[in-house]
Each structure stands twice: as structure tokens, then as C-alpha cells.
Amino acid sequence: MFDIKWIRDNPTAFDAALANRKNVPFSAAQLIGIDEQRRATIQRLNDAQEKRNATSKLIGQAKAQKDETRVAALMAEVAGLKDIIQSGEAEQRELDTKLRDALSVIPNMPLDGVPIGDDETGNIEYFGRNGTAETAATIRAPRPVFAFAPKEHYETGEAMGQMDFEIAAKISGSRFVVLKSDLARLERAIGQFMLDLHVDEHGYTEVQPPLLVKDDALFGTNQLPKFEDDLFFVPHGDGRLALIPTAEVPMTNLVRETIVAEDELPLRFTALTPCFRSEAGSAGRDTRGMLRQHQFNKVEMVAITTPETSTDEHEKMLGDAEDVLQKLGIHYRVMTLCTGDMGFGAQKTYDIEAWLPGQDTYREISSVSVCGDFQARRMDARFKGKDGKVRHVHTLNGSGVAVGRALIAVMENYQQEDGSIAIPAVLQPYMRGRTSIGGRS
């Protein structure tokens, strides 16, 4: 969410920066208009309150002196103020809400250098800071070469008898899956491996967050008010709770309404949780296989930083997510999302796309975003600097990575001609040392 004071001071910069984003419902001039009404109201209200407070003090003194005529005179003087103050307070509440509602549906401002474009065709491949395609190729696994036609994950999974969409549909409907036996264990192994990696080697604190969250938490991480349709809700008391669409929600909100000391930053959190998404807007997309499910596991990373360090942290977090694929030996590329393809709250986003030989294409497996103070403002998360000043923190989030999609990537990249799946070396300790599953055994 934007700071209205900043918009007031930089109206042309505001309009220019958001010109390349979609769905910007208000211009700087419109917002400033609401704000001017609001400030005029505050001024009137403050003046009336000042008068009331001063006079009330005099009444107190007069009462102490038992000067009843003076008391009566003073009370007559403030008689009309009560109504003015009450209506002024109501008016201010109304204008505060109006301004907040308007600000809360404006997307974040892209950082300088984010490519300008309308959709995913405007995204640009990224090879790391000062990186090139050549240097990237030295650390990323190459595409695997097959002596046979590689299959899609659901073909091998169903042939193994360990991935069942039909029974899942009977139990829960479309966009669910049942994994069994070695494949279920492999899914678990991937999740454990990634979580351990981030905790043991990348400096993140492991978190077991709530999976059901309040509307306020969702507002903090931008899911509300605009993206309510993407969520599942359960009734609770007179209200409701949402199933988290990502652990970004509870983990970023760990700092909501707090002021942390600068020397505690950066905070780095990671969690392995189920995620729940209604996929309301994606009917017909990716209906085969487990690419797009209502429920999936994901390892999520969240970082809380100072404003000065957030872009460096963004590069680090991207590297942490890439490390997962490098250690798994899966070929991938990184894309810098363009202005038209970025999420609502992001200043800049890198997507990691894993190579899926069965589909003969790259598919998103991780998304790493820096949000600046956009979310911090929404949930009032601040830090006290070494200079004593209190400012909003910066927040970042990234998948490290989606477990279900990583399973797909392993299945497709490590498939063998006999229908078995080789186990990447880093996962073997989590698989009782086995080197392959499925196939003719």
C-alpha cells in the first residue's frame, strides 16, 4: 500500500510508475483529492477539540472553586462543540476508510530496470547479477537427453499405480490427487530436503505456521481485498477463516504490528506447508496431471529486511531457490517478470522455470519477489534504526520451491525407459538410500 504523503509529494512519479501496470483504478489527482478533504476535516476537528479541552480544564478549575456561575457560563460556551466533534469524528472515519480503500487496490510500483511489457511475452531471461548465459550454464544442469520419447509425469505416475486422479476426484473432485507408496515418499523426501537445505545452509529459521488465517493477515499480504475469489474459506464463529494459499501469509505476518530492532534484521523464515487455492479463474488450464491443484505442498521463504538491503536480499533468495534445482540436477531458467506480468504487491519478481521434458517446455516452479514496504505498510511492520528512527521494513517472499511441481520435474527429468524413476543423489538419504523407484522391479 502506498503512503499518501509520498503520492502528495510525487504525483507525476506515481502516475508515471504505474502507467505500465494493469488495473490501476485511481490517479494521483483522485487520491490527493480524497486526502485534501480528509485533512481539512482533521484540521476542523482538531480545532474544535482544542477548544473543548481548554474549556473543560477551566470548568474543572471553576468547580474546584465552587464558582457555579462561571461553570454555567463555560458550559454554555462549549454546548455546541460536542455535536461538531462527533460529526467531525464520523466524517474523519469515513474519509480515512475511503482513502484506505482506494489505496489498498493500487498495485505496487515496479523498481527501475523491471522490463516493461503487457504479459509473459515481455519477460526477460536473467542470468544473475553480472551473469551471462555462459556463466549460468556452468552452474545449471543441462537438459537431459533421452534415447526414447519422454513421458509426462502423470503417465509414469499412473503406470506405476502410485498417482491416482480418479479416486481423488471421487473423494474431493477435480484438481486433487492421491499419491501412494514410493511416490508419496518421494514427495515427502523432496519437501524435507528443501526445508533442510534452507535451514541448514541458507540461514532461515524453520516455522510451523497456522494454516488458517484471518482476513487481516490476508490484507497484509495483498490477497485481500482484490483476490478473495482465489481463496478457500471456512466458517468460524460468526466470521470465517481462510486456508492459506501460501505460507507467505502467516510468515510475513509474523512481524505485523511490531517494531523490531535493526540489528535483528534480516529475519529469514521458511516453512513446508500445504497451500490451498480455488483456481477460480483458471478453468480449463492445466487440467491434466498435478501441475495445478487445489491443494499442494510448498516450501516457502520469507525475509524481513531494512530498505537498504532488500534488493540484495532478493538476489540471495533467488540464489537459495536456484540452489534447490542445482542440487536436484534439474535444468531451469530464470525470468525477470515484466510490469504487466508481475503480481499485485511486487516491486520486482524472478520466476524460476524448470525444464519438463515430458511437456517439452519450461514451467514455473518458483517465484521470488521483493515487495519494498508495500506489505509492511499494510500490516504496520516497522523497525527501529540505529539512528533511532522508526521506518517500515521491507518484505520478500519466494518459493523454495513448490513441492508438487518439483516432484513433477524429478519424475520427468529422471525417468528411465523402463518406466522407473532414478532418485537424485541428494534425495537418496531421504529414500532409505534407494537409487530408483517404480518400473519393473
Add this chain to the structure above:
RNA sequence: GGAGAGGUGGCCGAGUGGUCGAAGGCGCACGCCUGGAAAGUGUGUAGGCGGGUAACCGUCUCAAGGGUUCGAAUCCCUUUCUCUCCGCCA
């Protein structure tokens, strides 16, 4: 789910209608004292909003939101959280 007790500044804690943004203590910061430290001592120690170049001024905040009153930390209502006991429970 039932019954009761509570939520005051970084922490503890006083405060039941008027000069209380809030005594006192702890902690912290700076200074004095000291060879240095401890002890002692002095000063300072929240955030939001509005106005102002600034110093500063005004206003709001004693869990949150409403209300009563000329005036609310203090009275009333609602919500929420914590604690104790009972019930239920992986």
C-alpha cells in the same frame, strides 16, 4: 463449550470522573563522580495524525471499537486476547 479474574509506556506496577500521556521502580542512553569499575547521583527515555523550513504547536492513543459526560485510563455496551477452574479432545 461453562464459570471466574484480568489486559496501563521496553518491562513491572500505581491510578475508580477534572491540572493524567499517565506516580514509583526496573531496564536503557548520556553526563557527573572514580585510576578504572561497582555503588551513588543528575538528565533523558512511545507511537500515529495535522500544521510549521525548523525550534515547536495542536490532536489522538492506558487491548480494540462504540457510547455516556462540559470533561473518561477511571462509568456503560460490544469485540478480542491472556490467566485459573470445569468439560471435551489429537
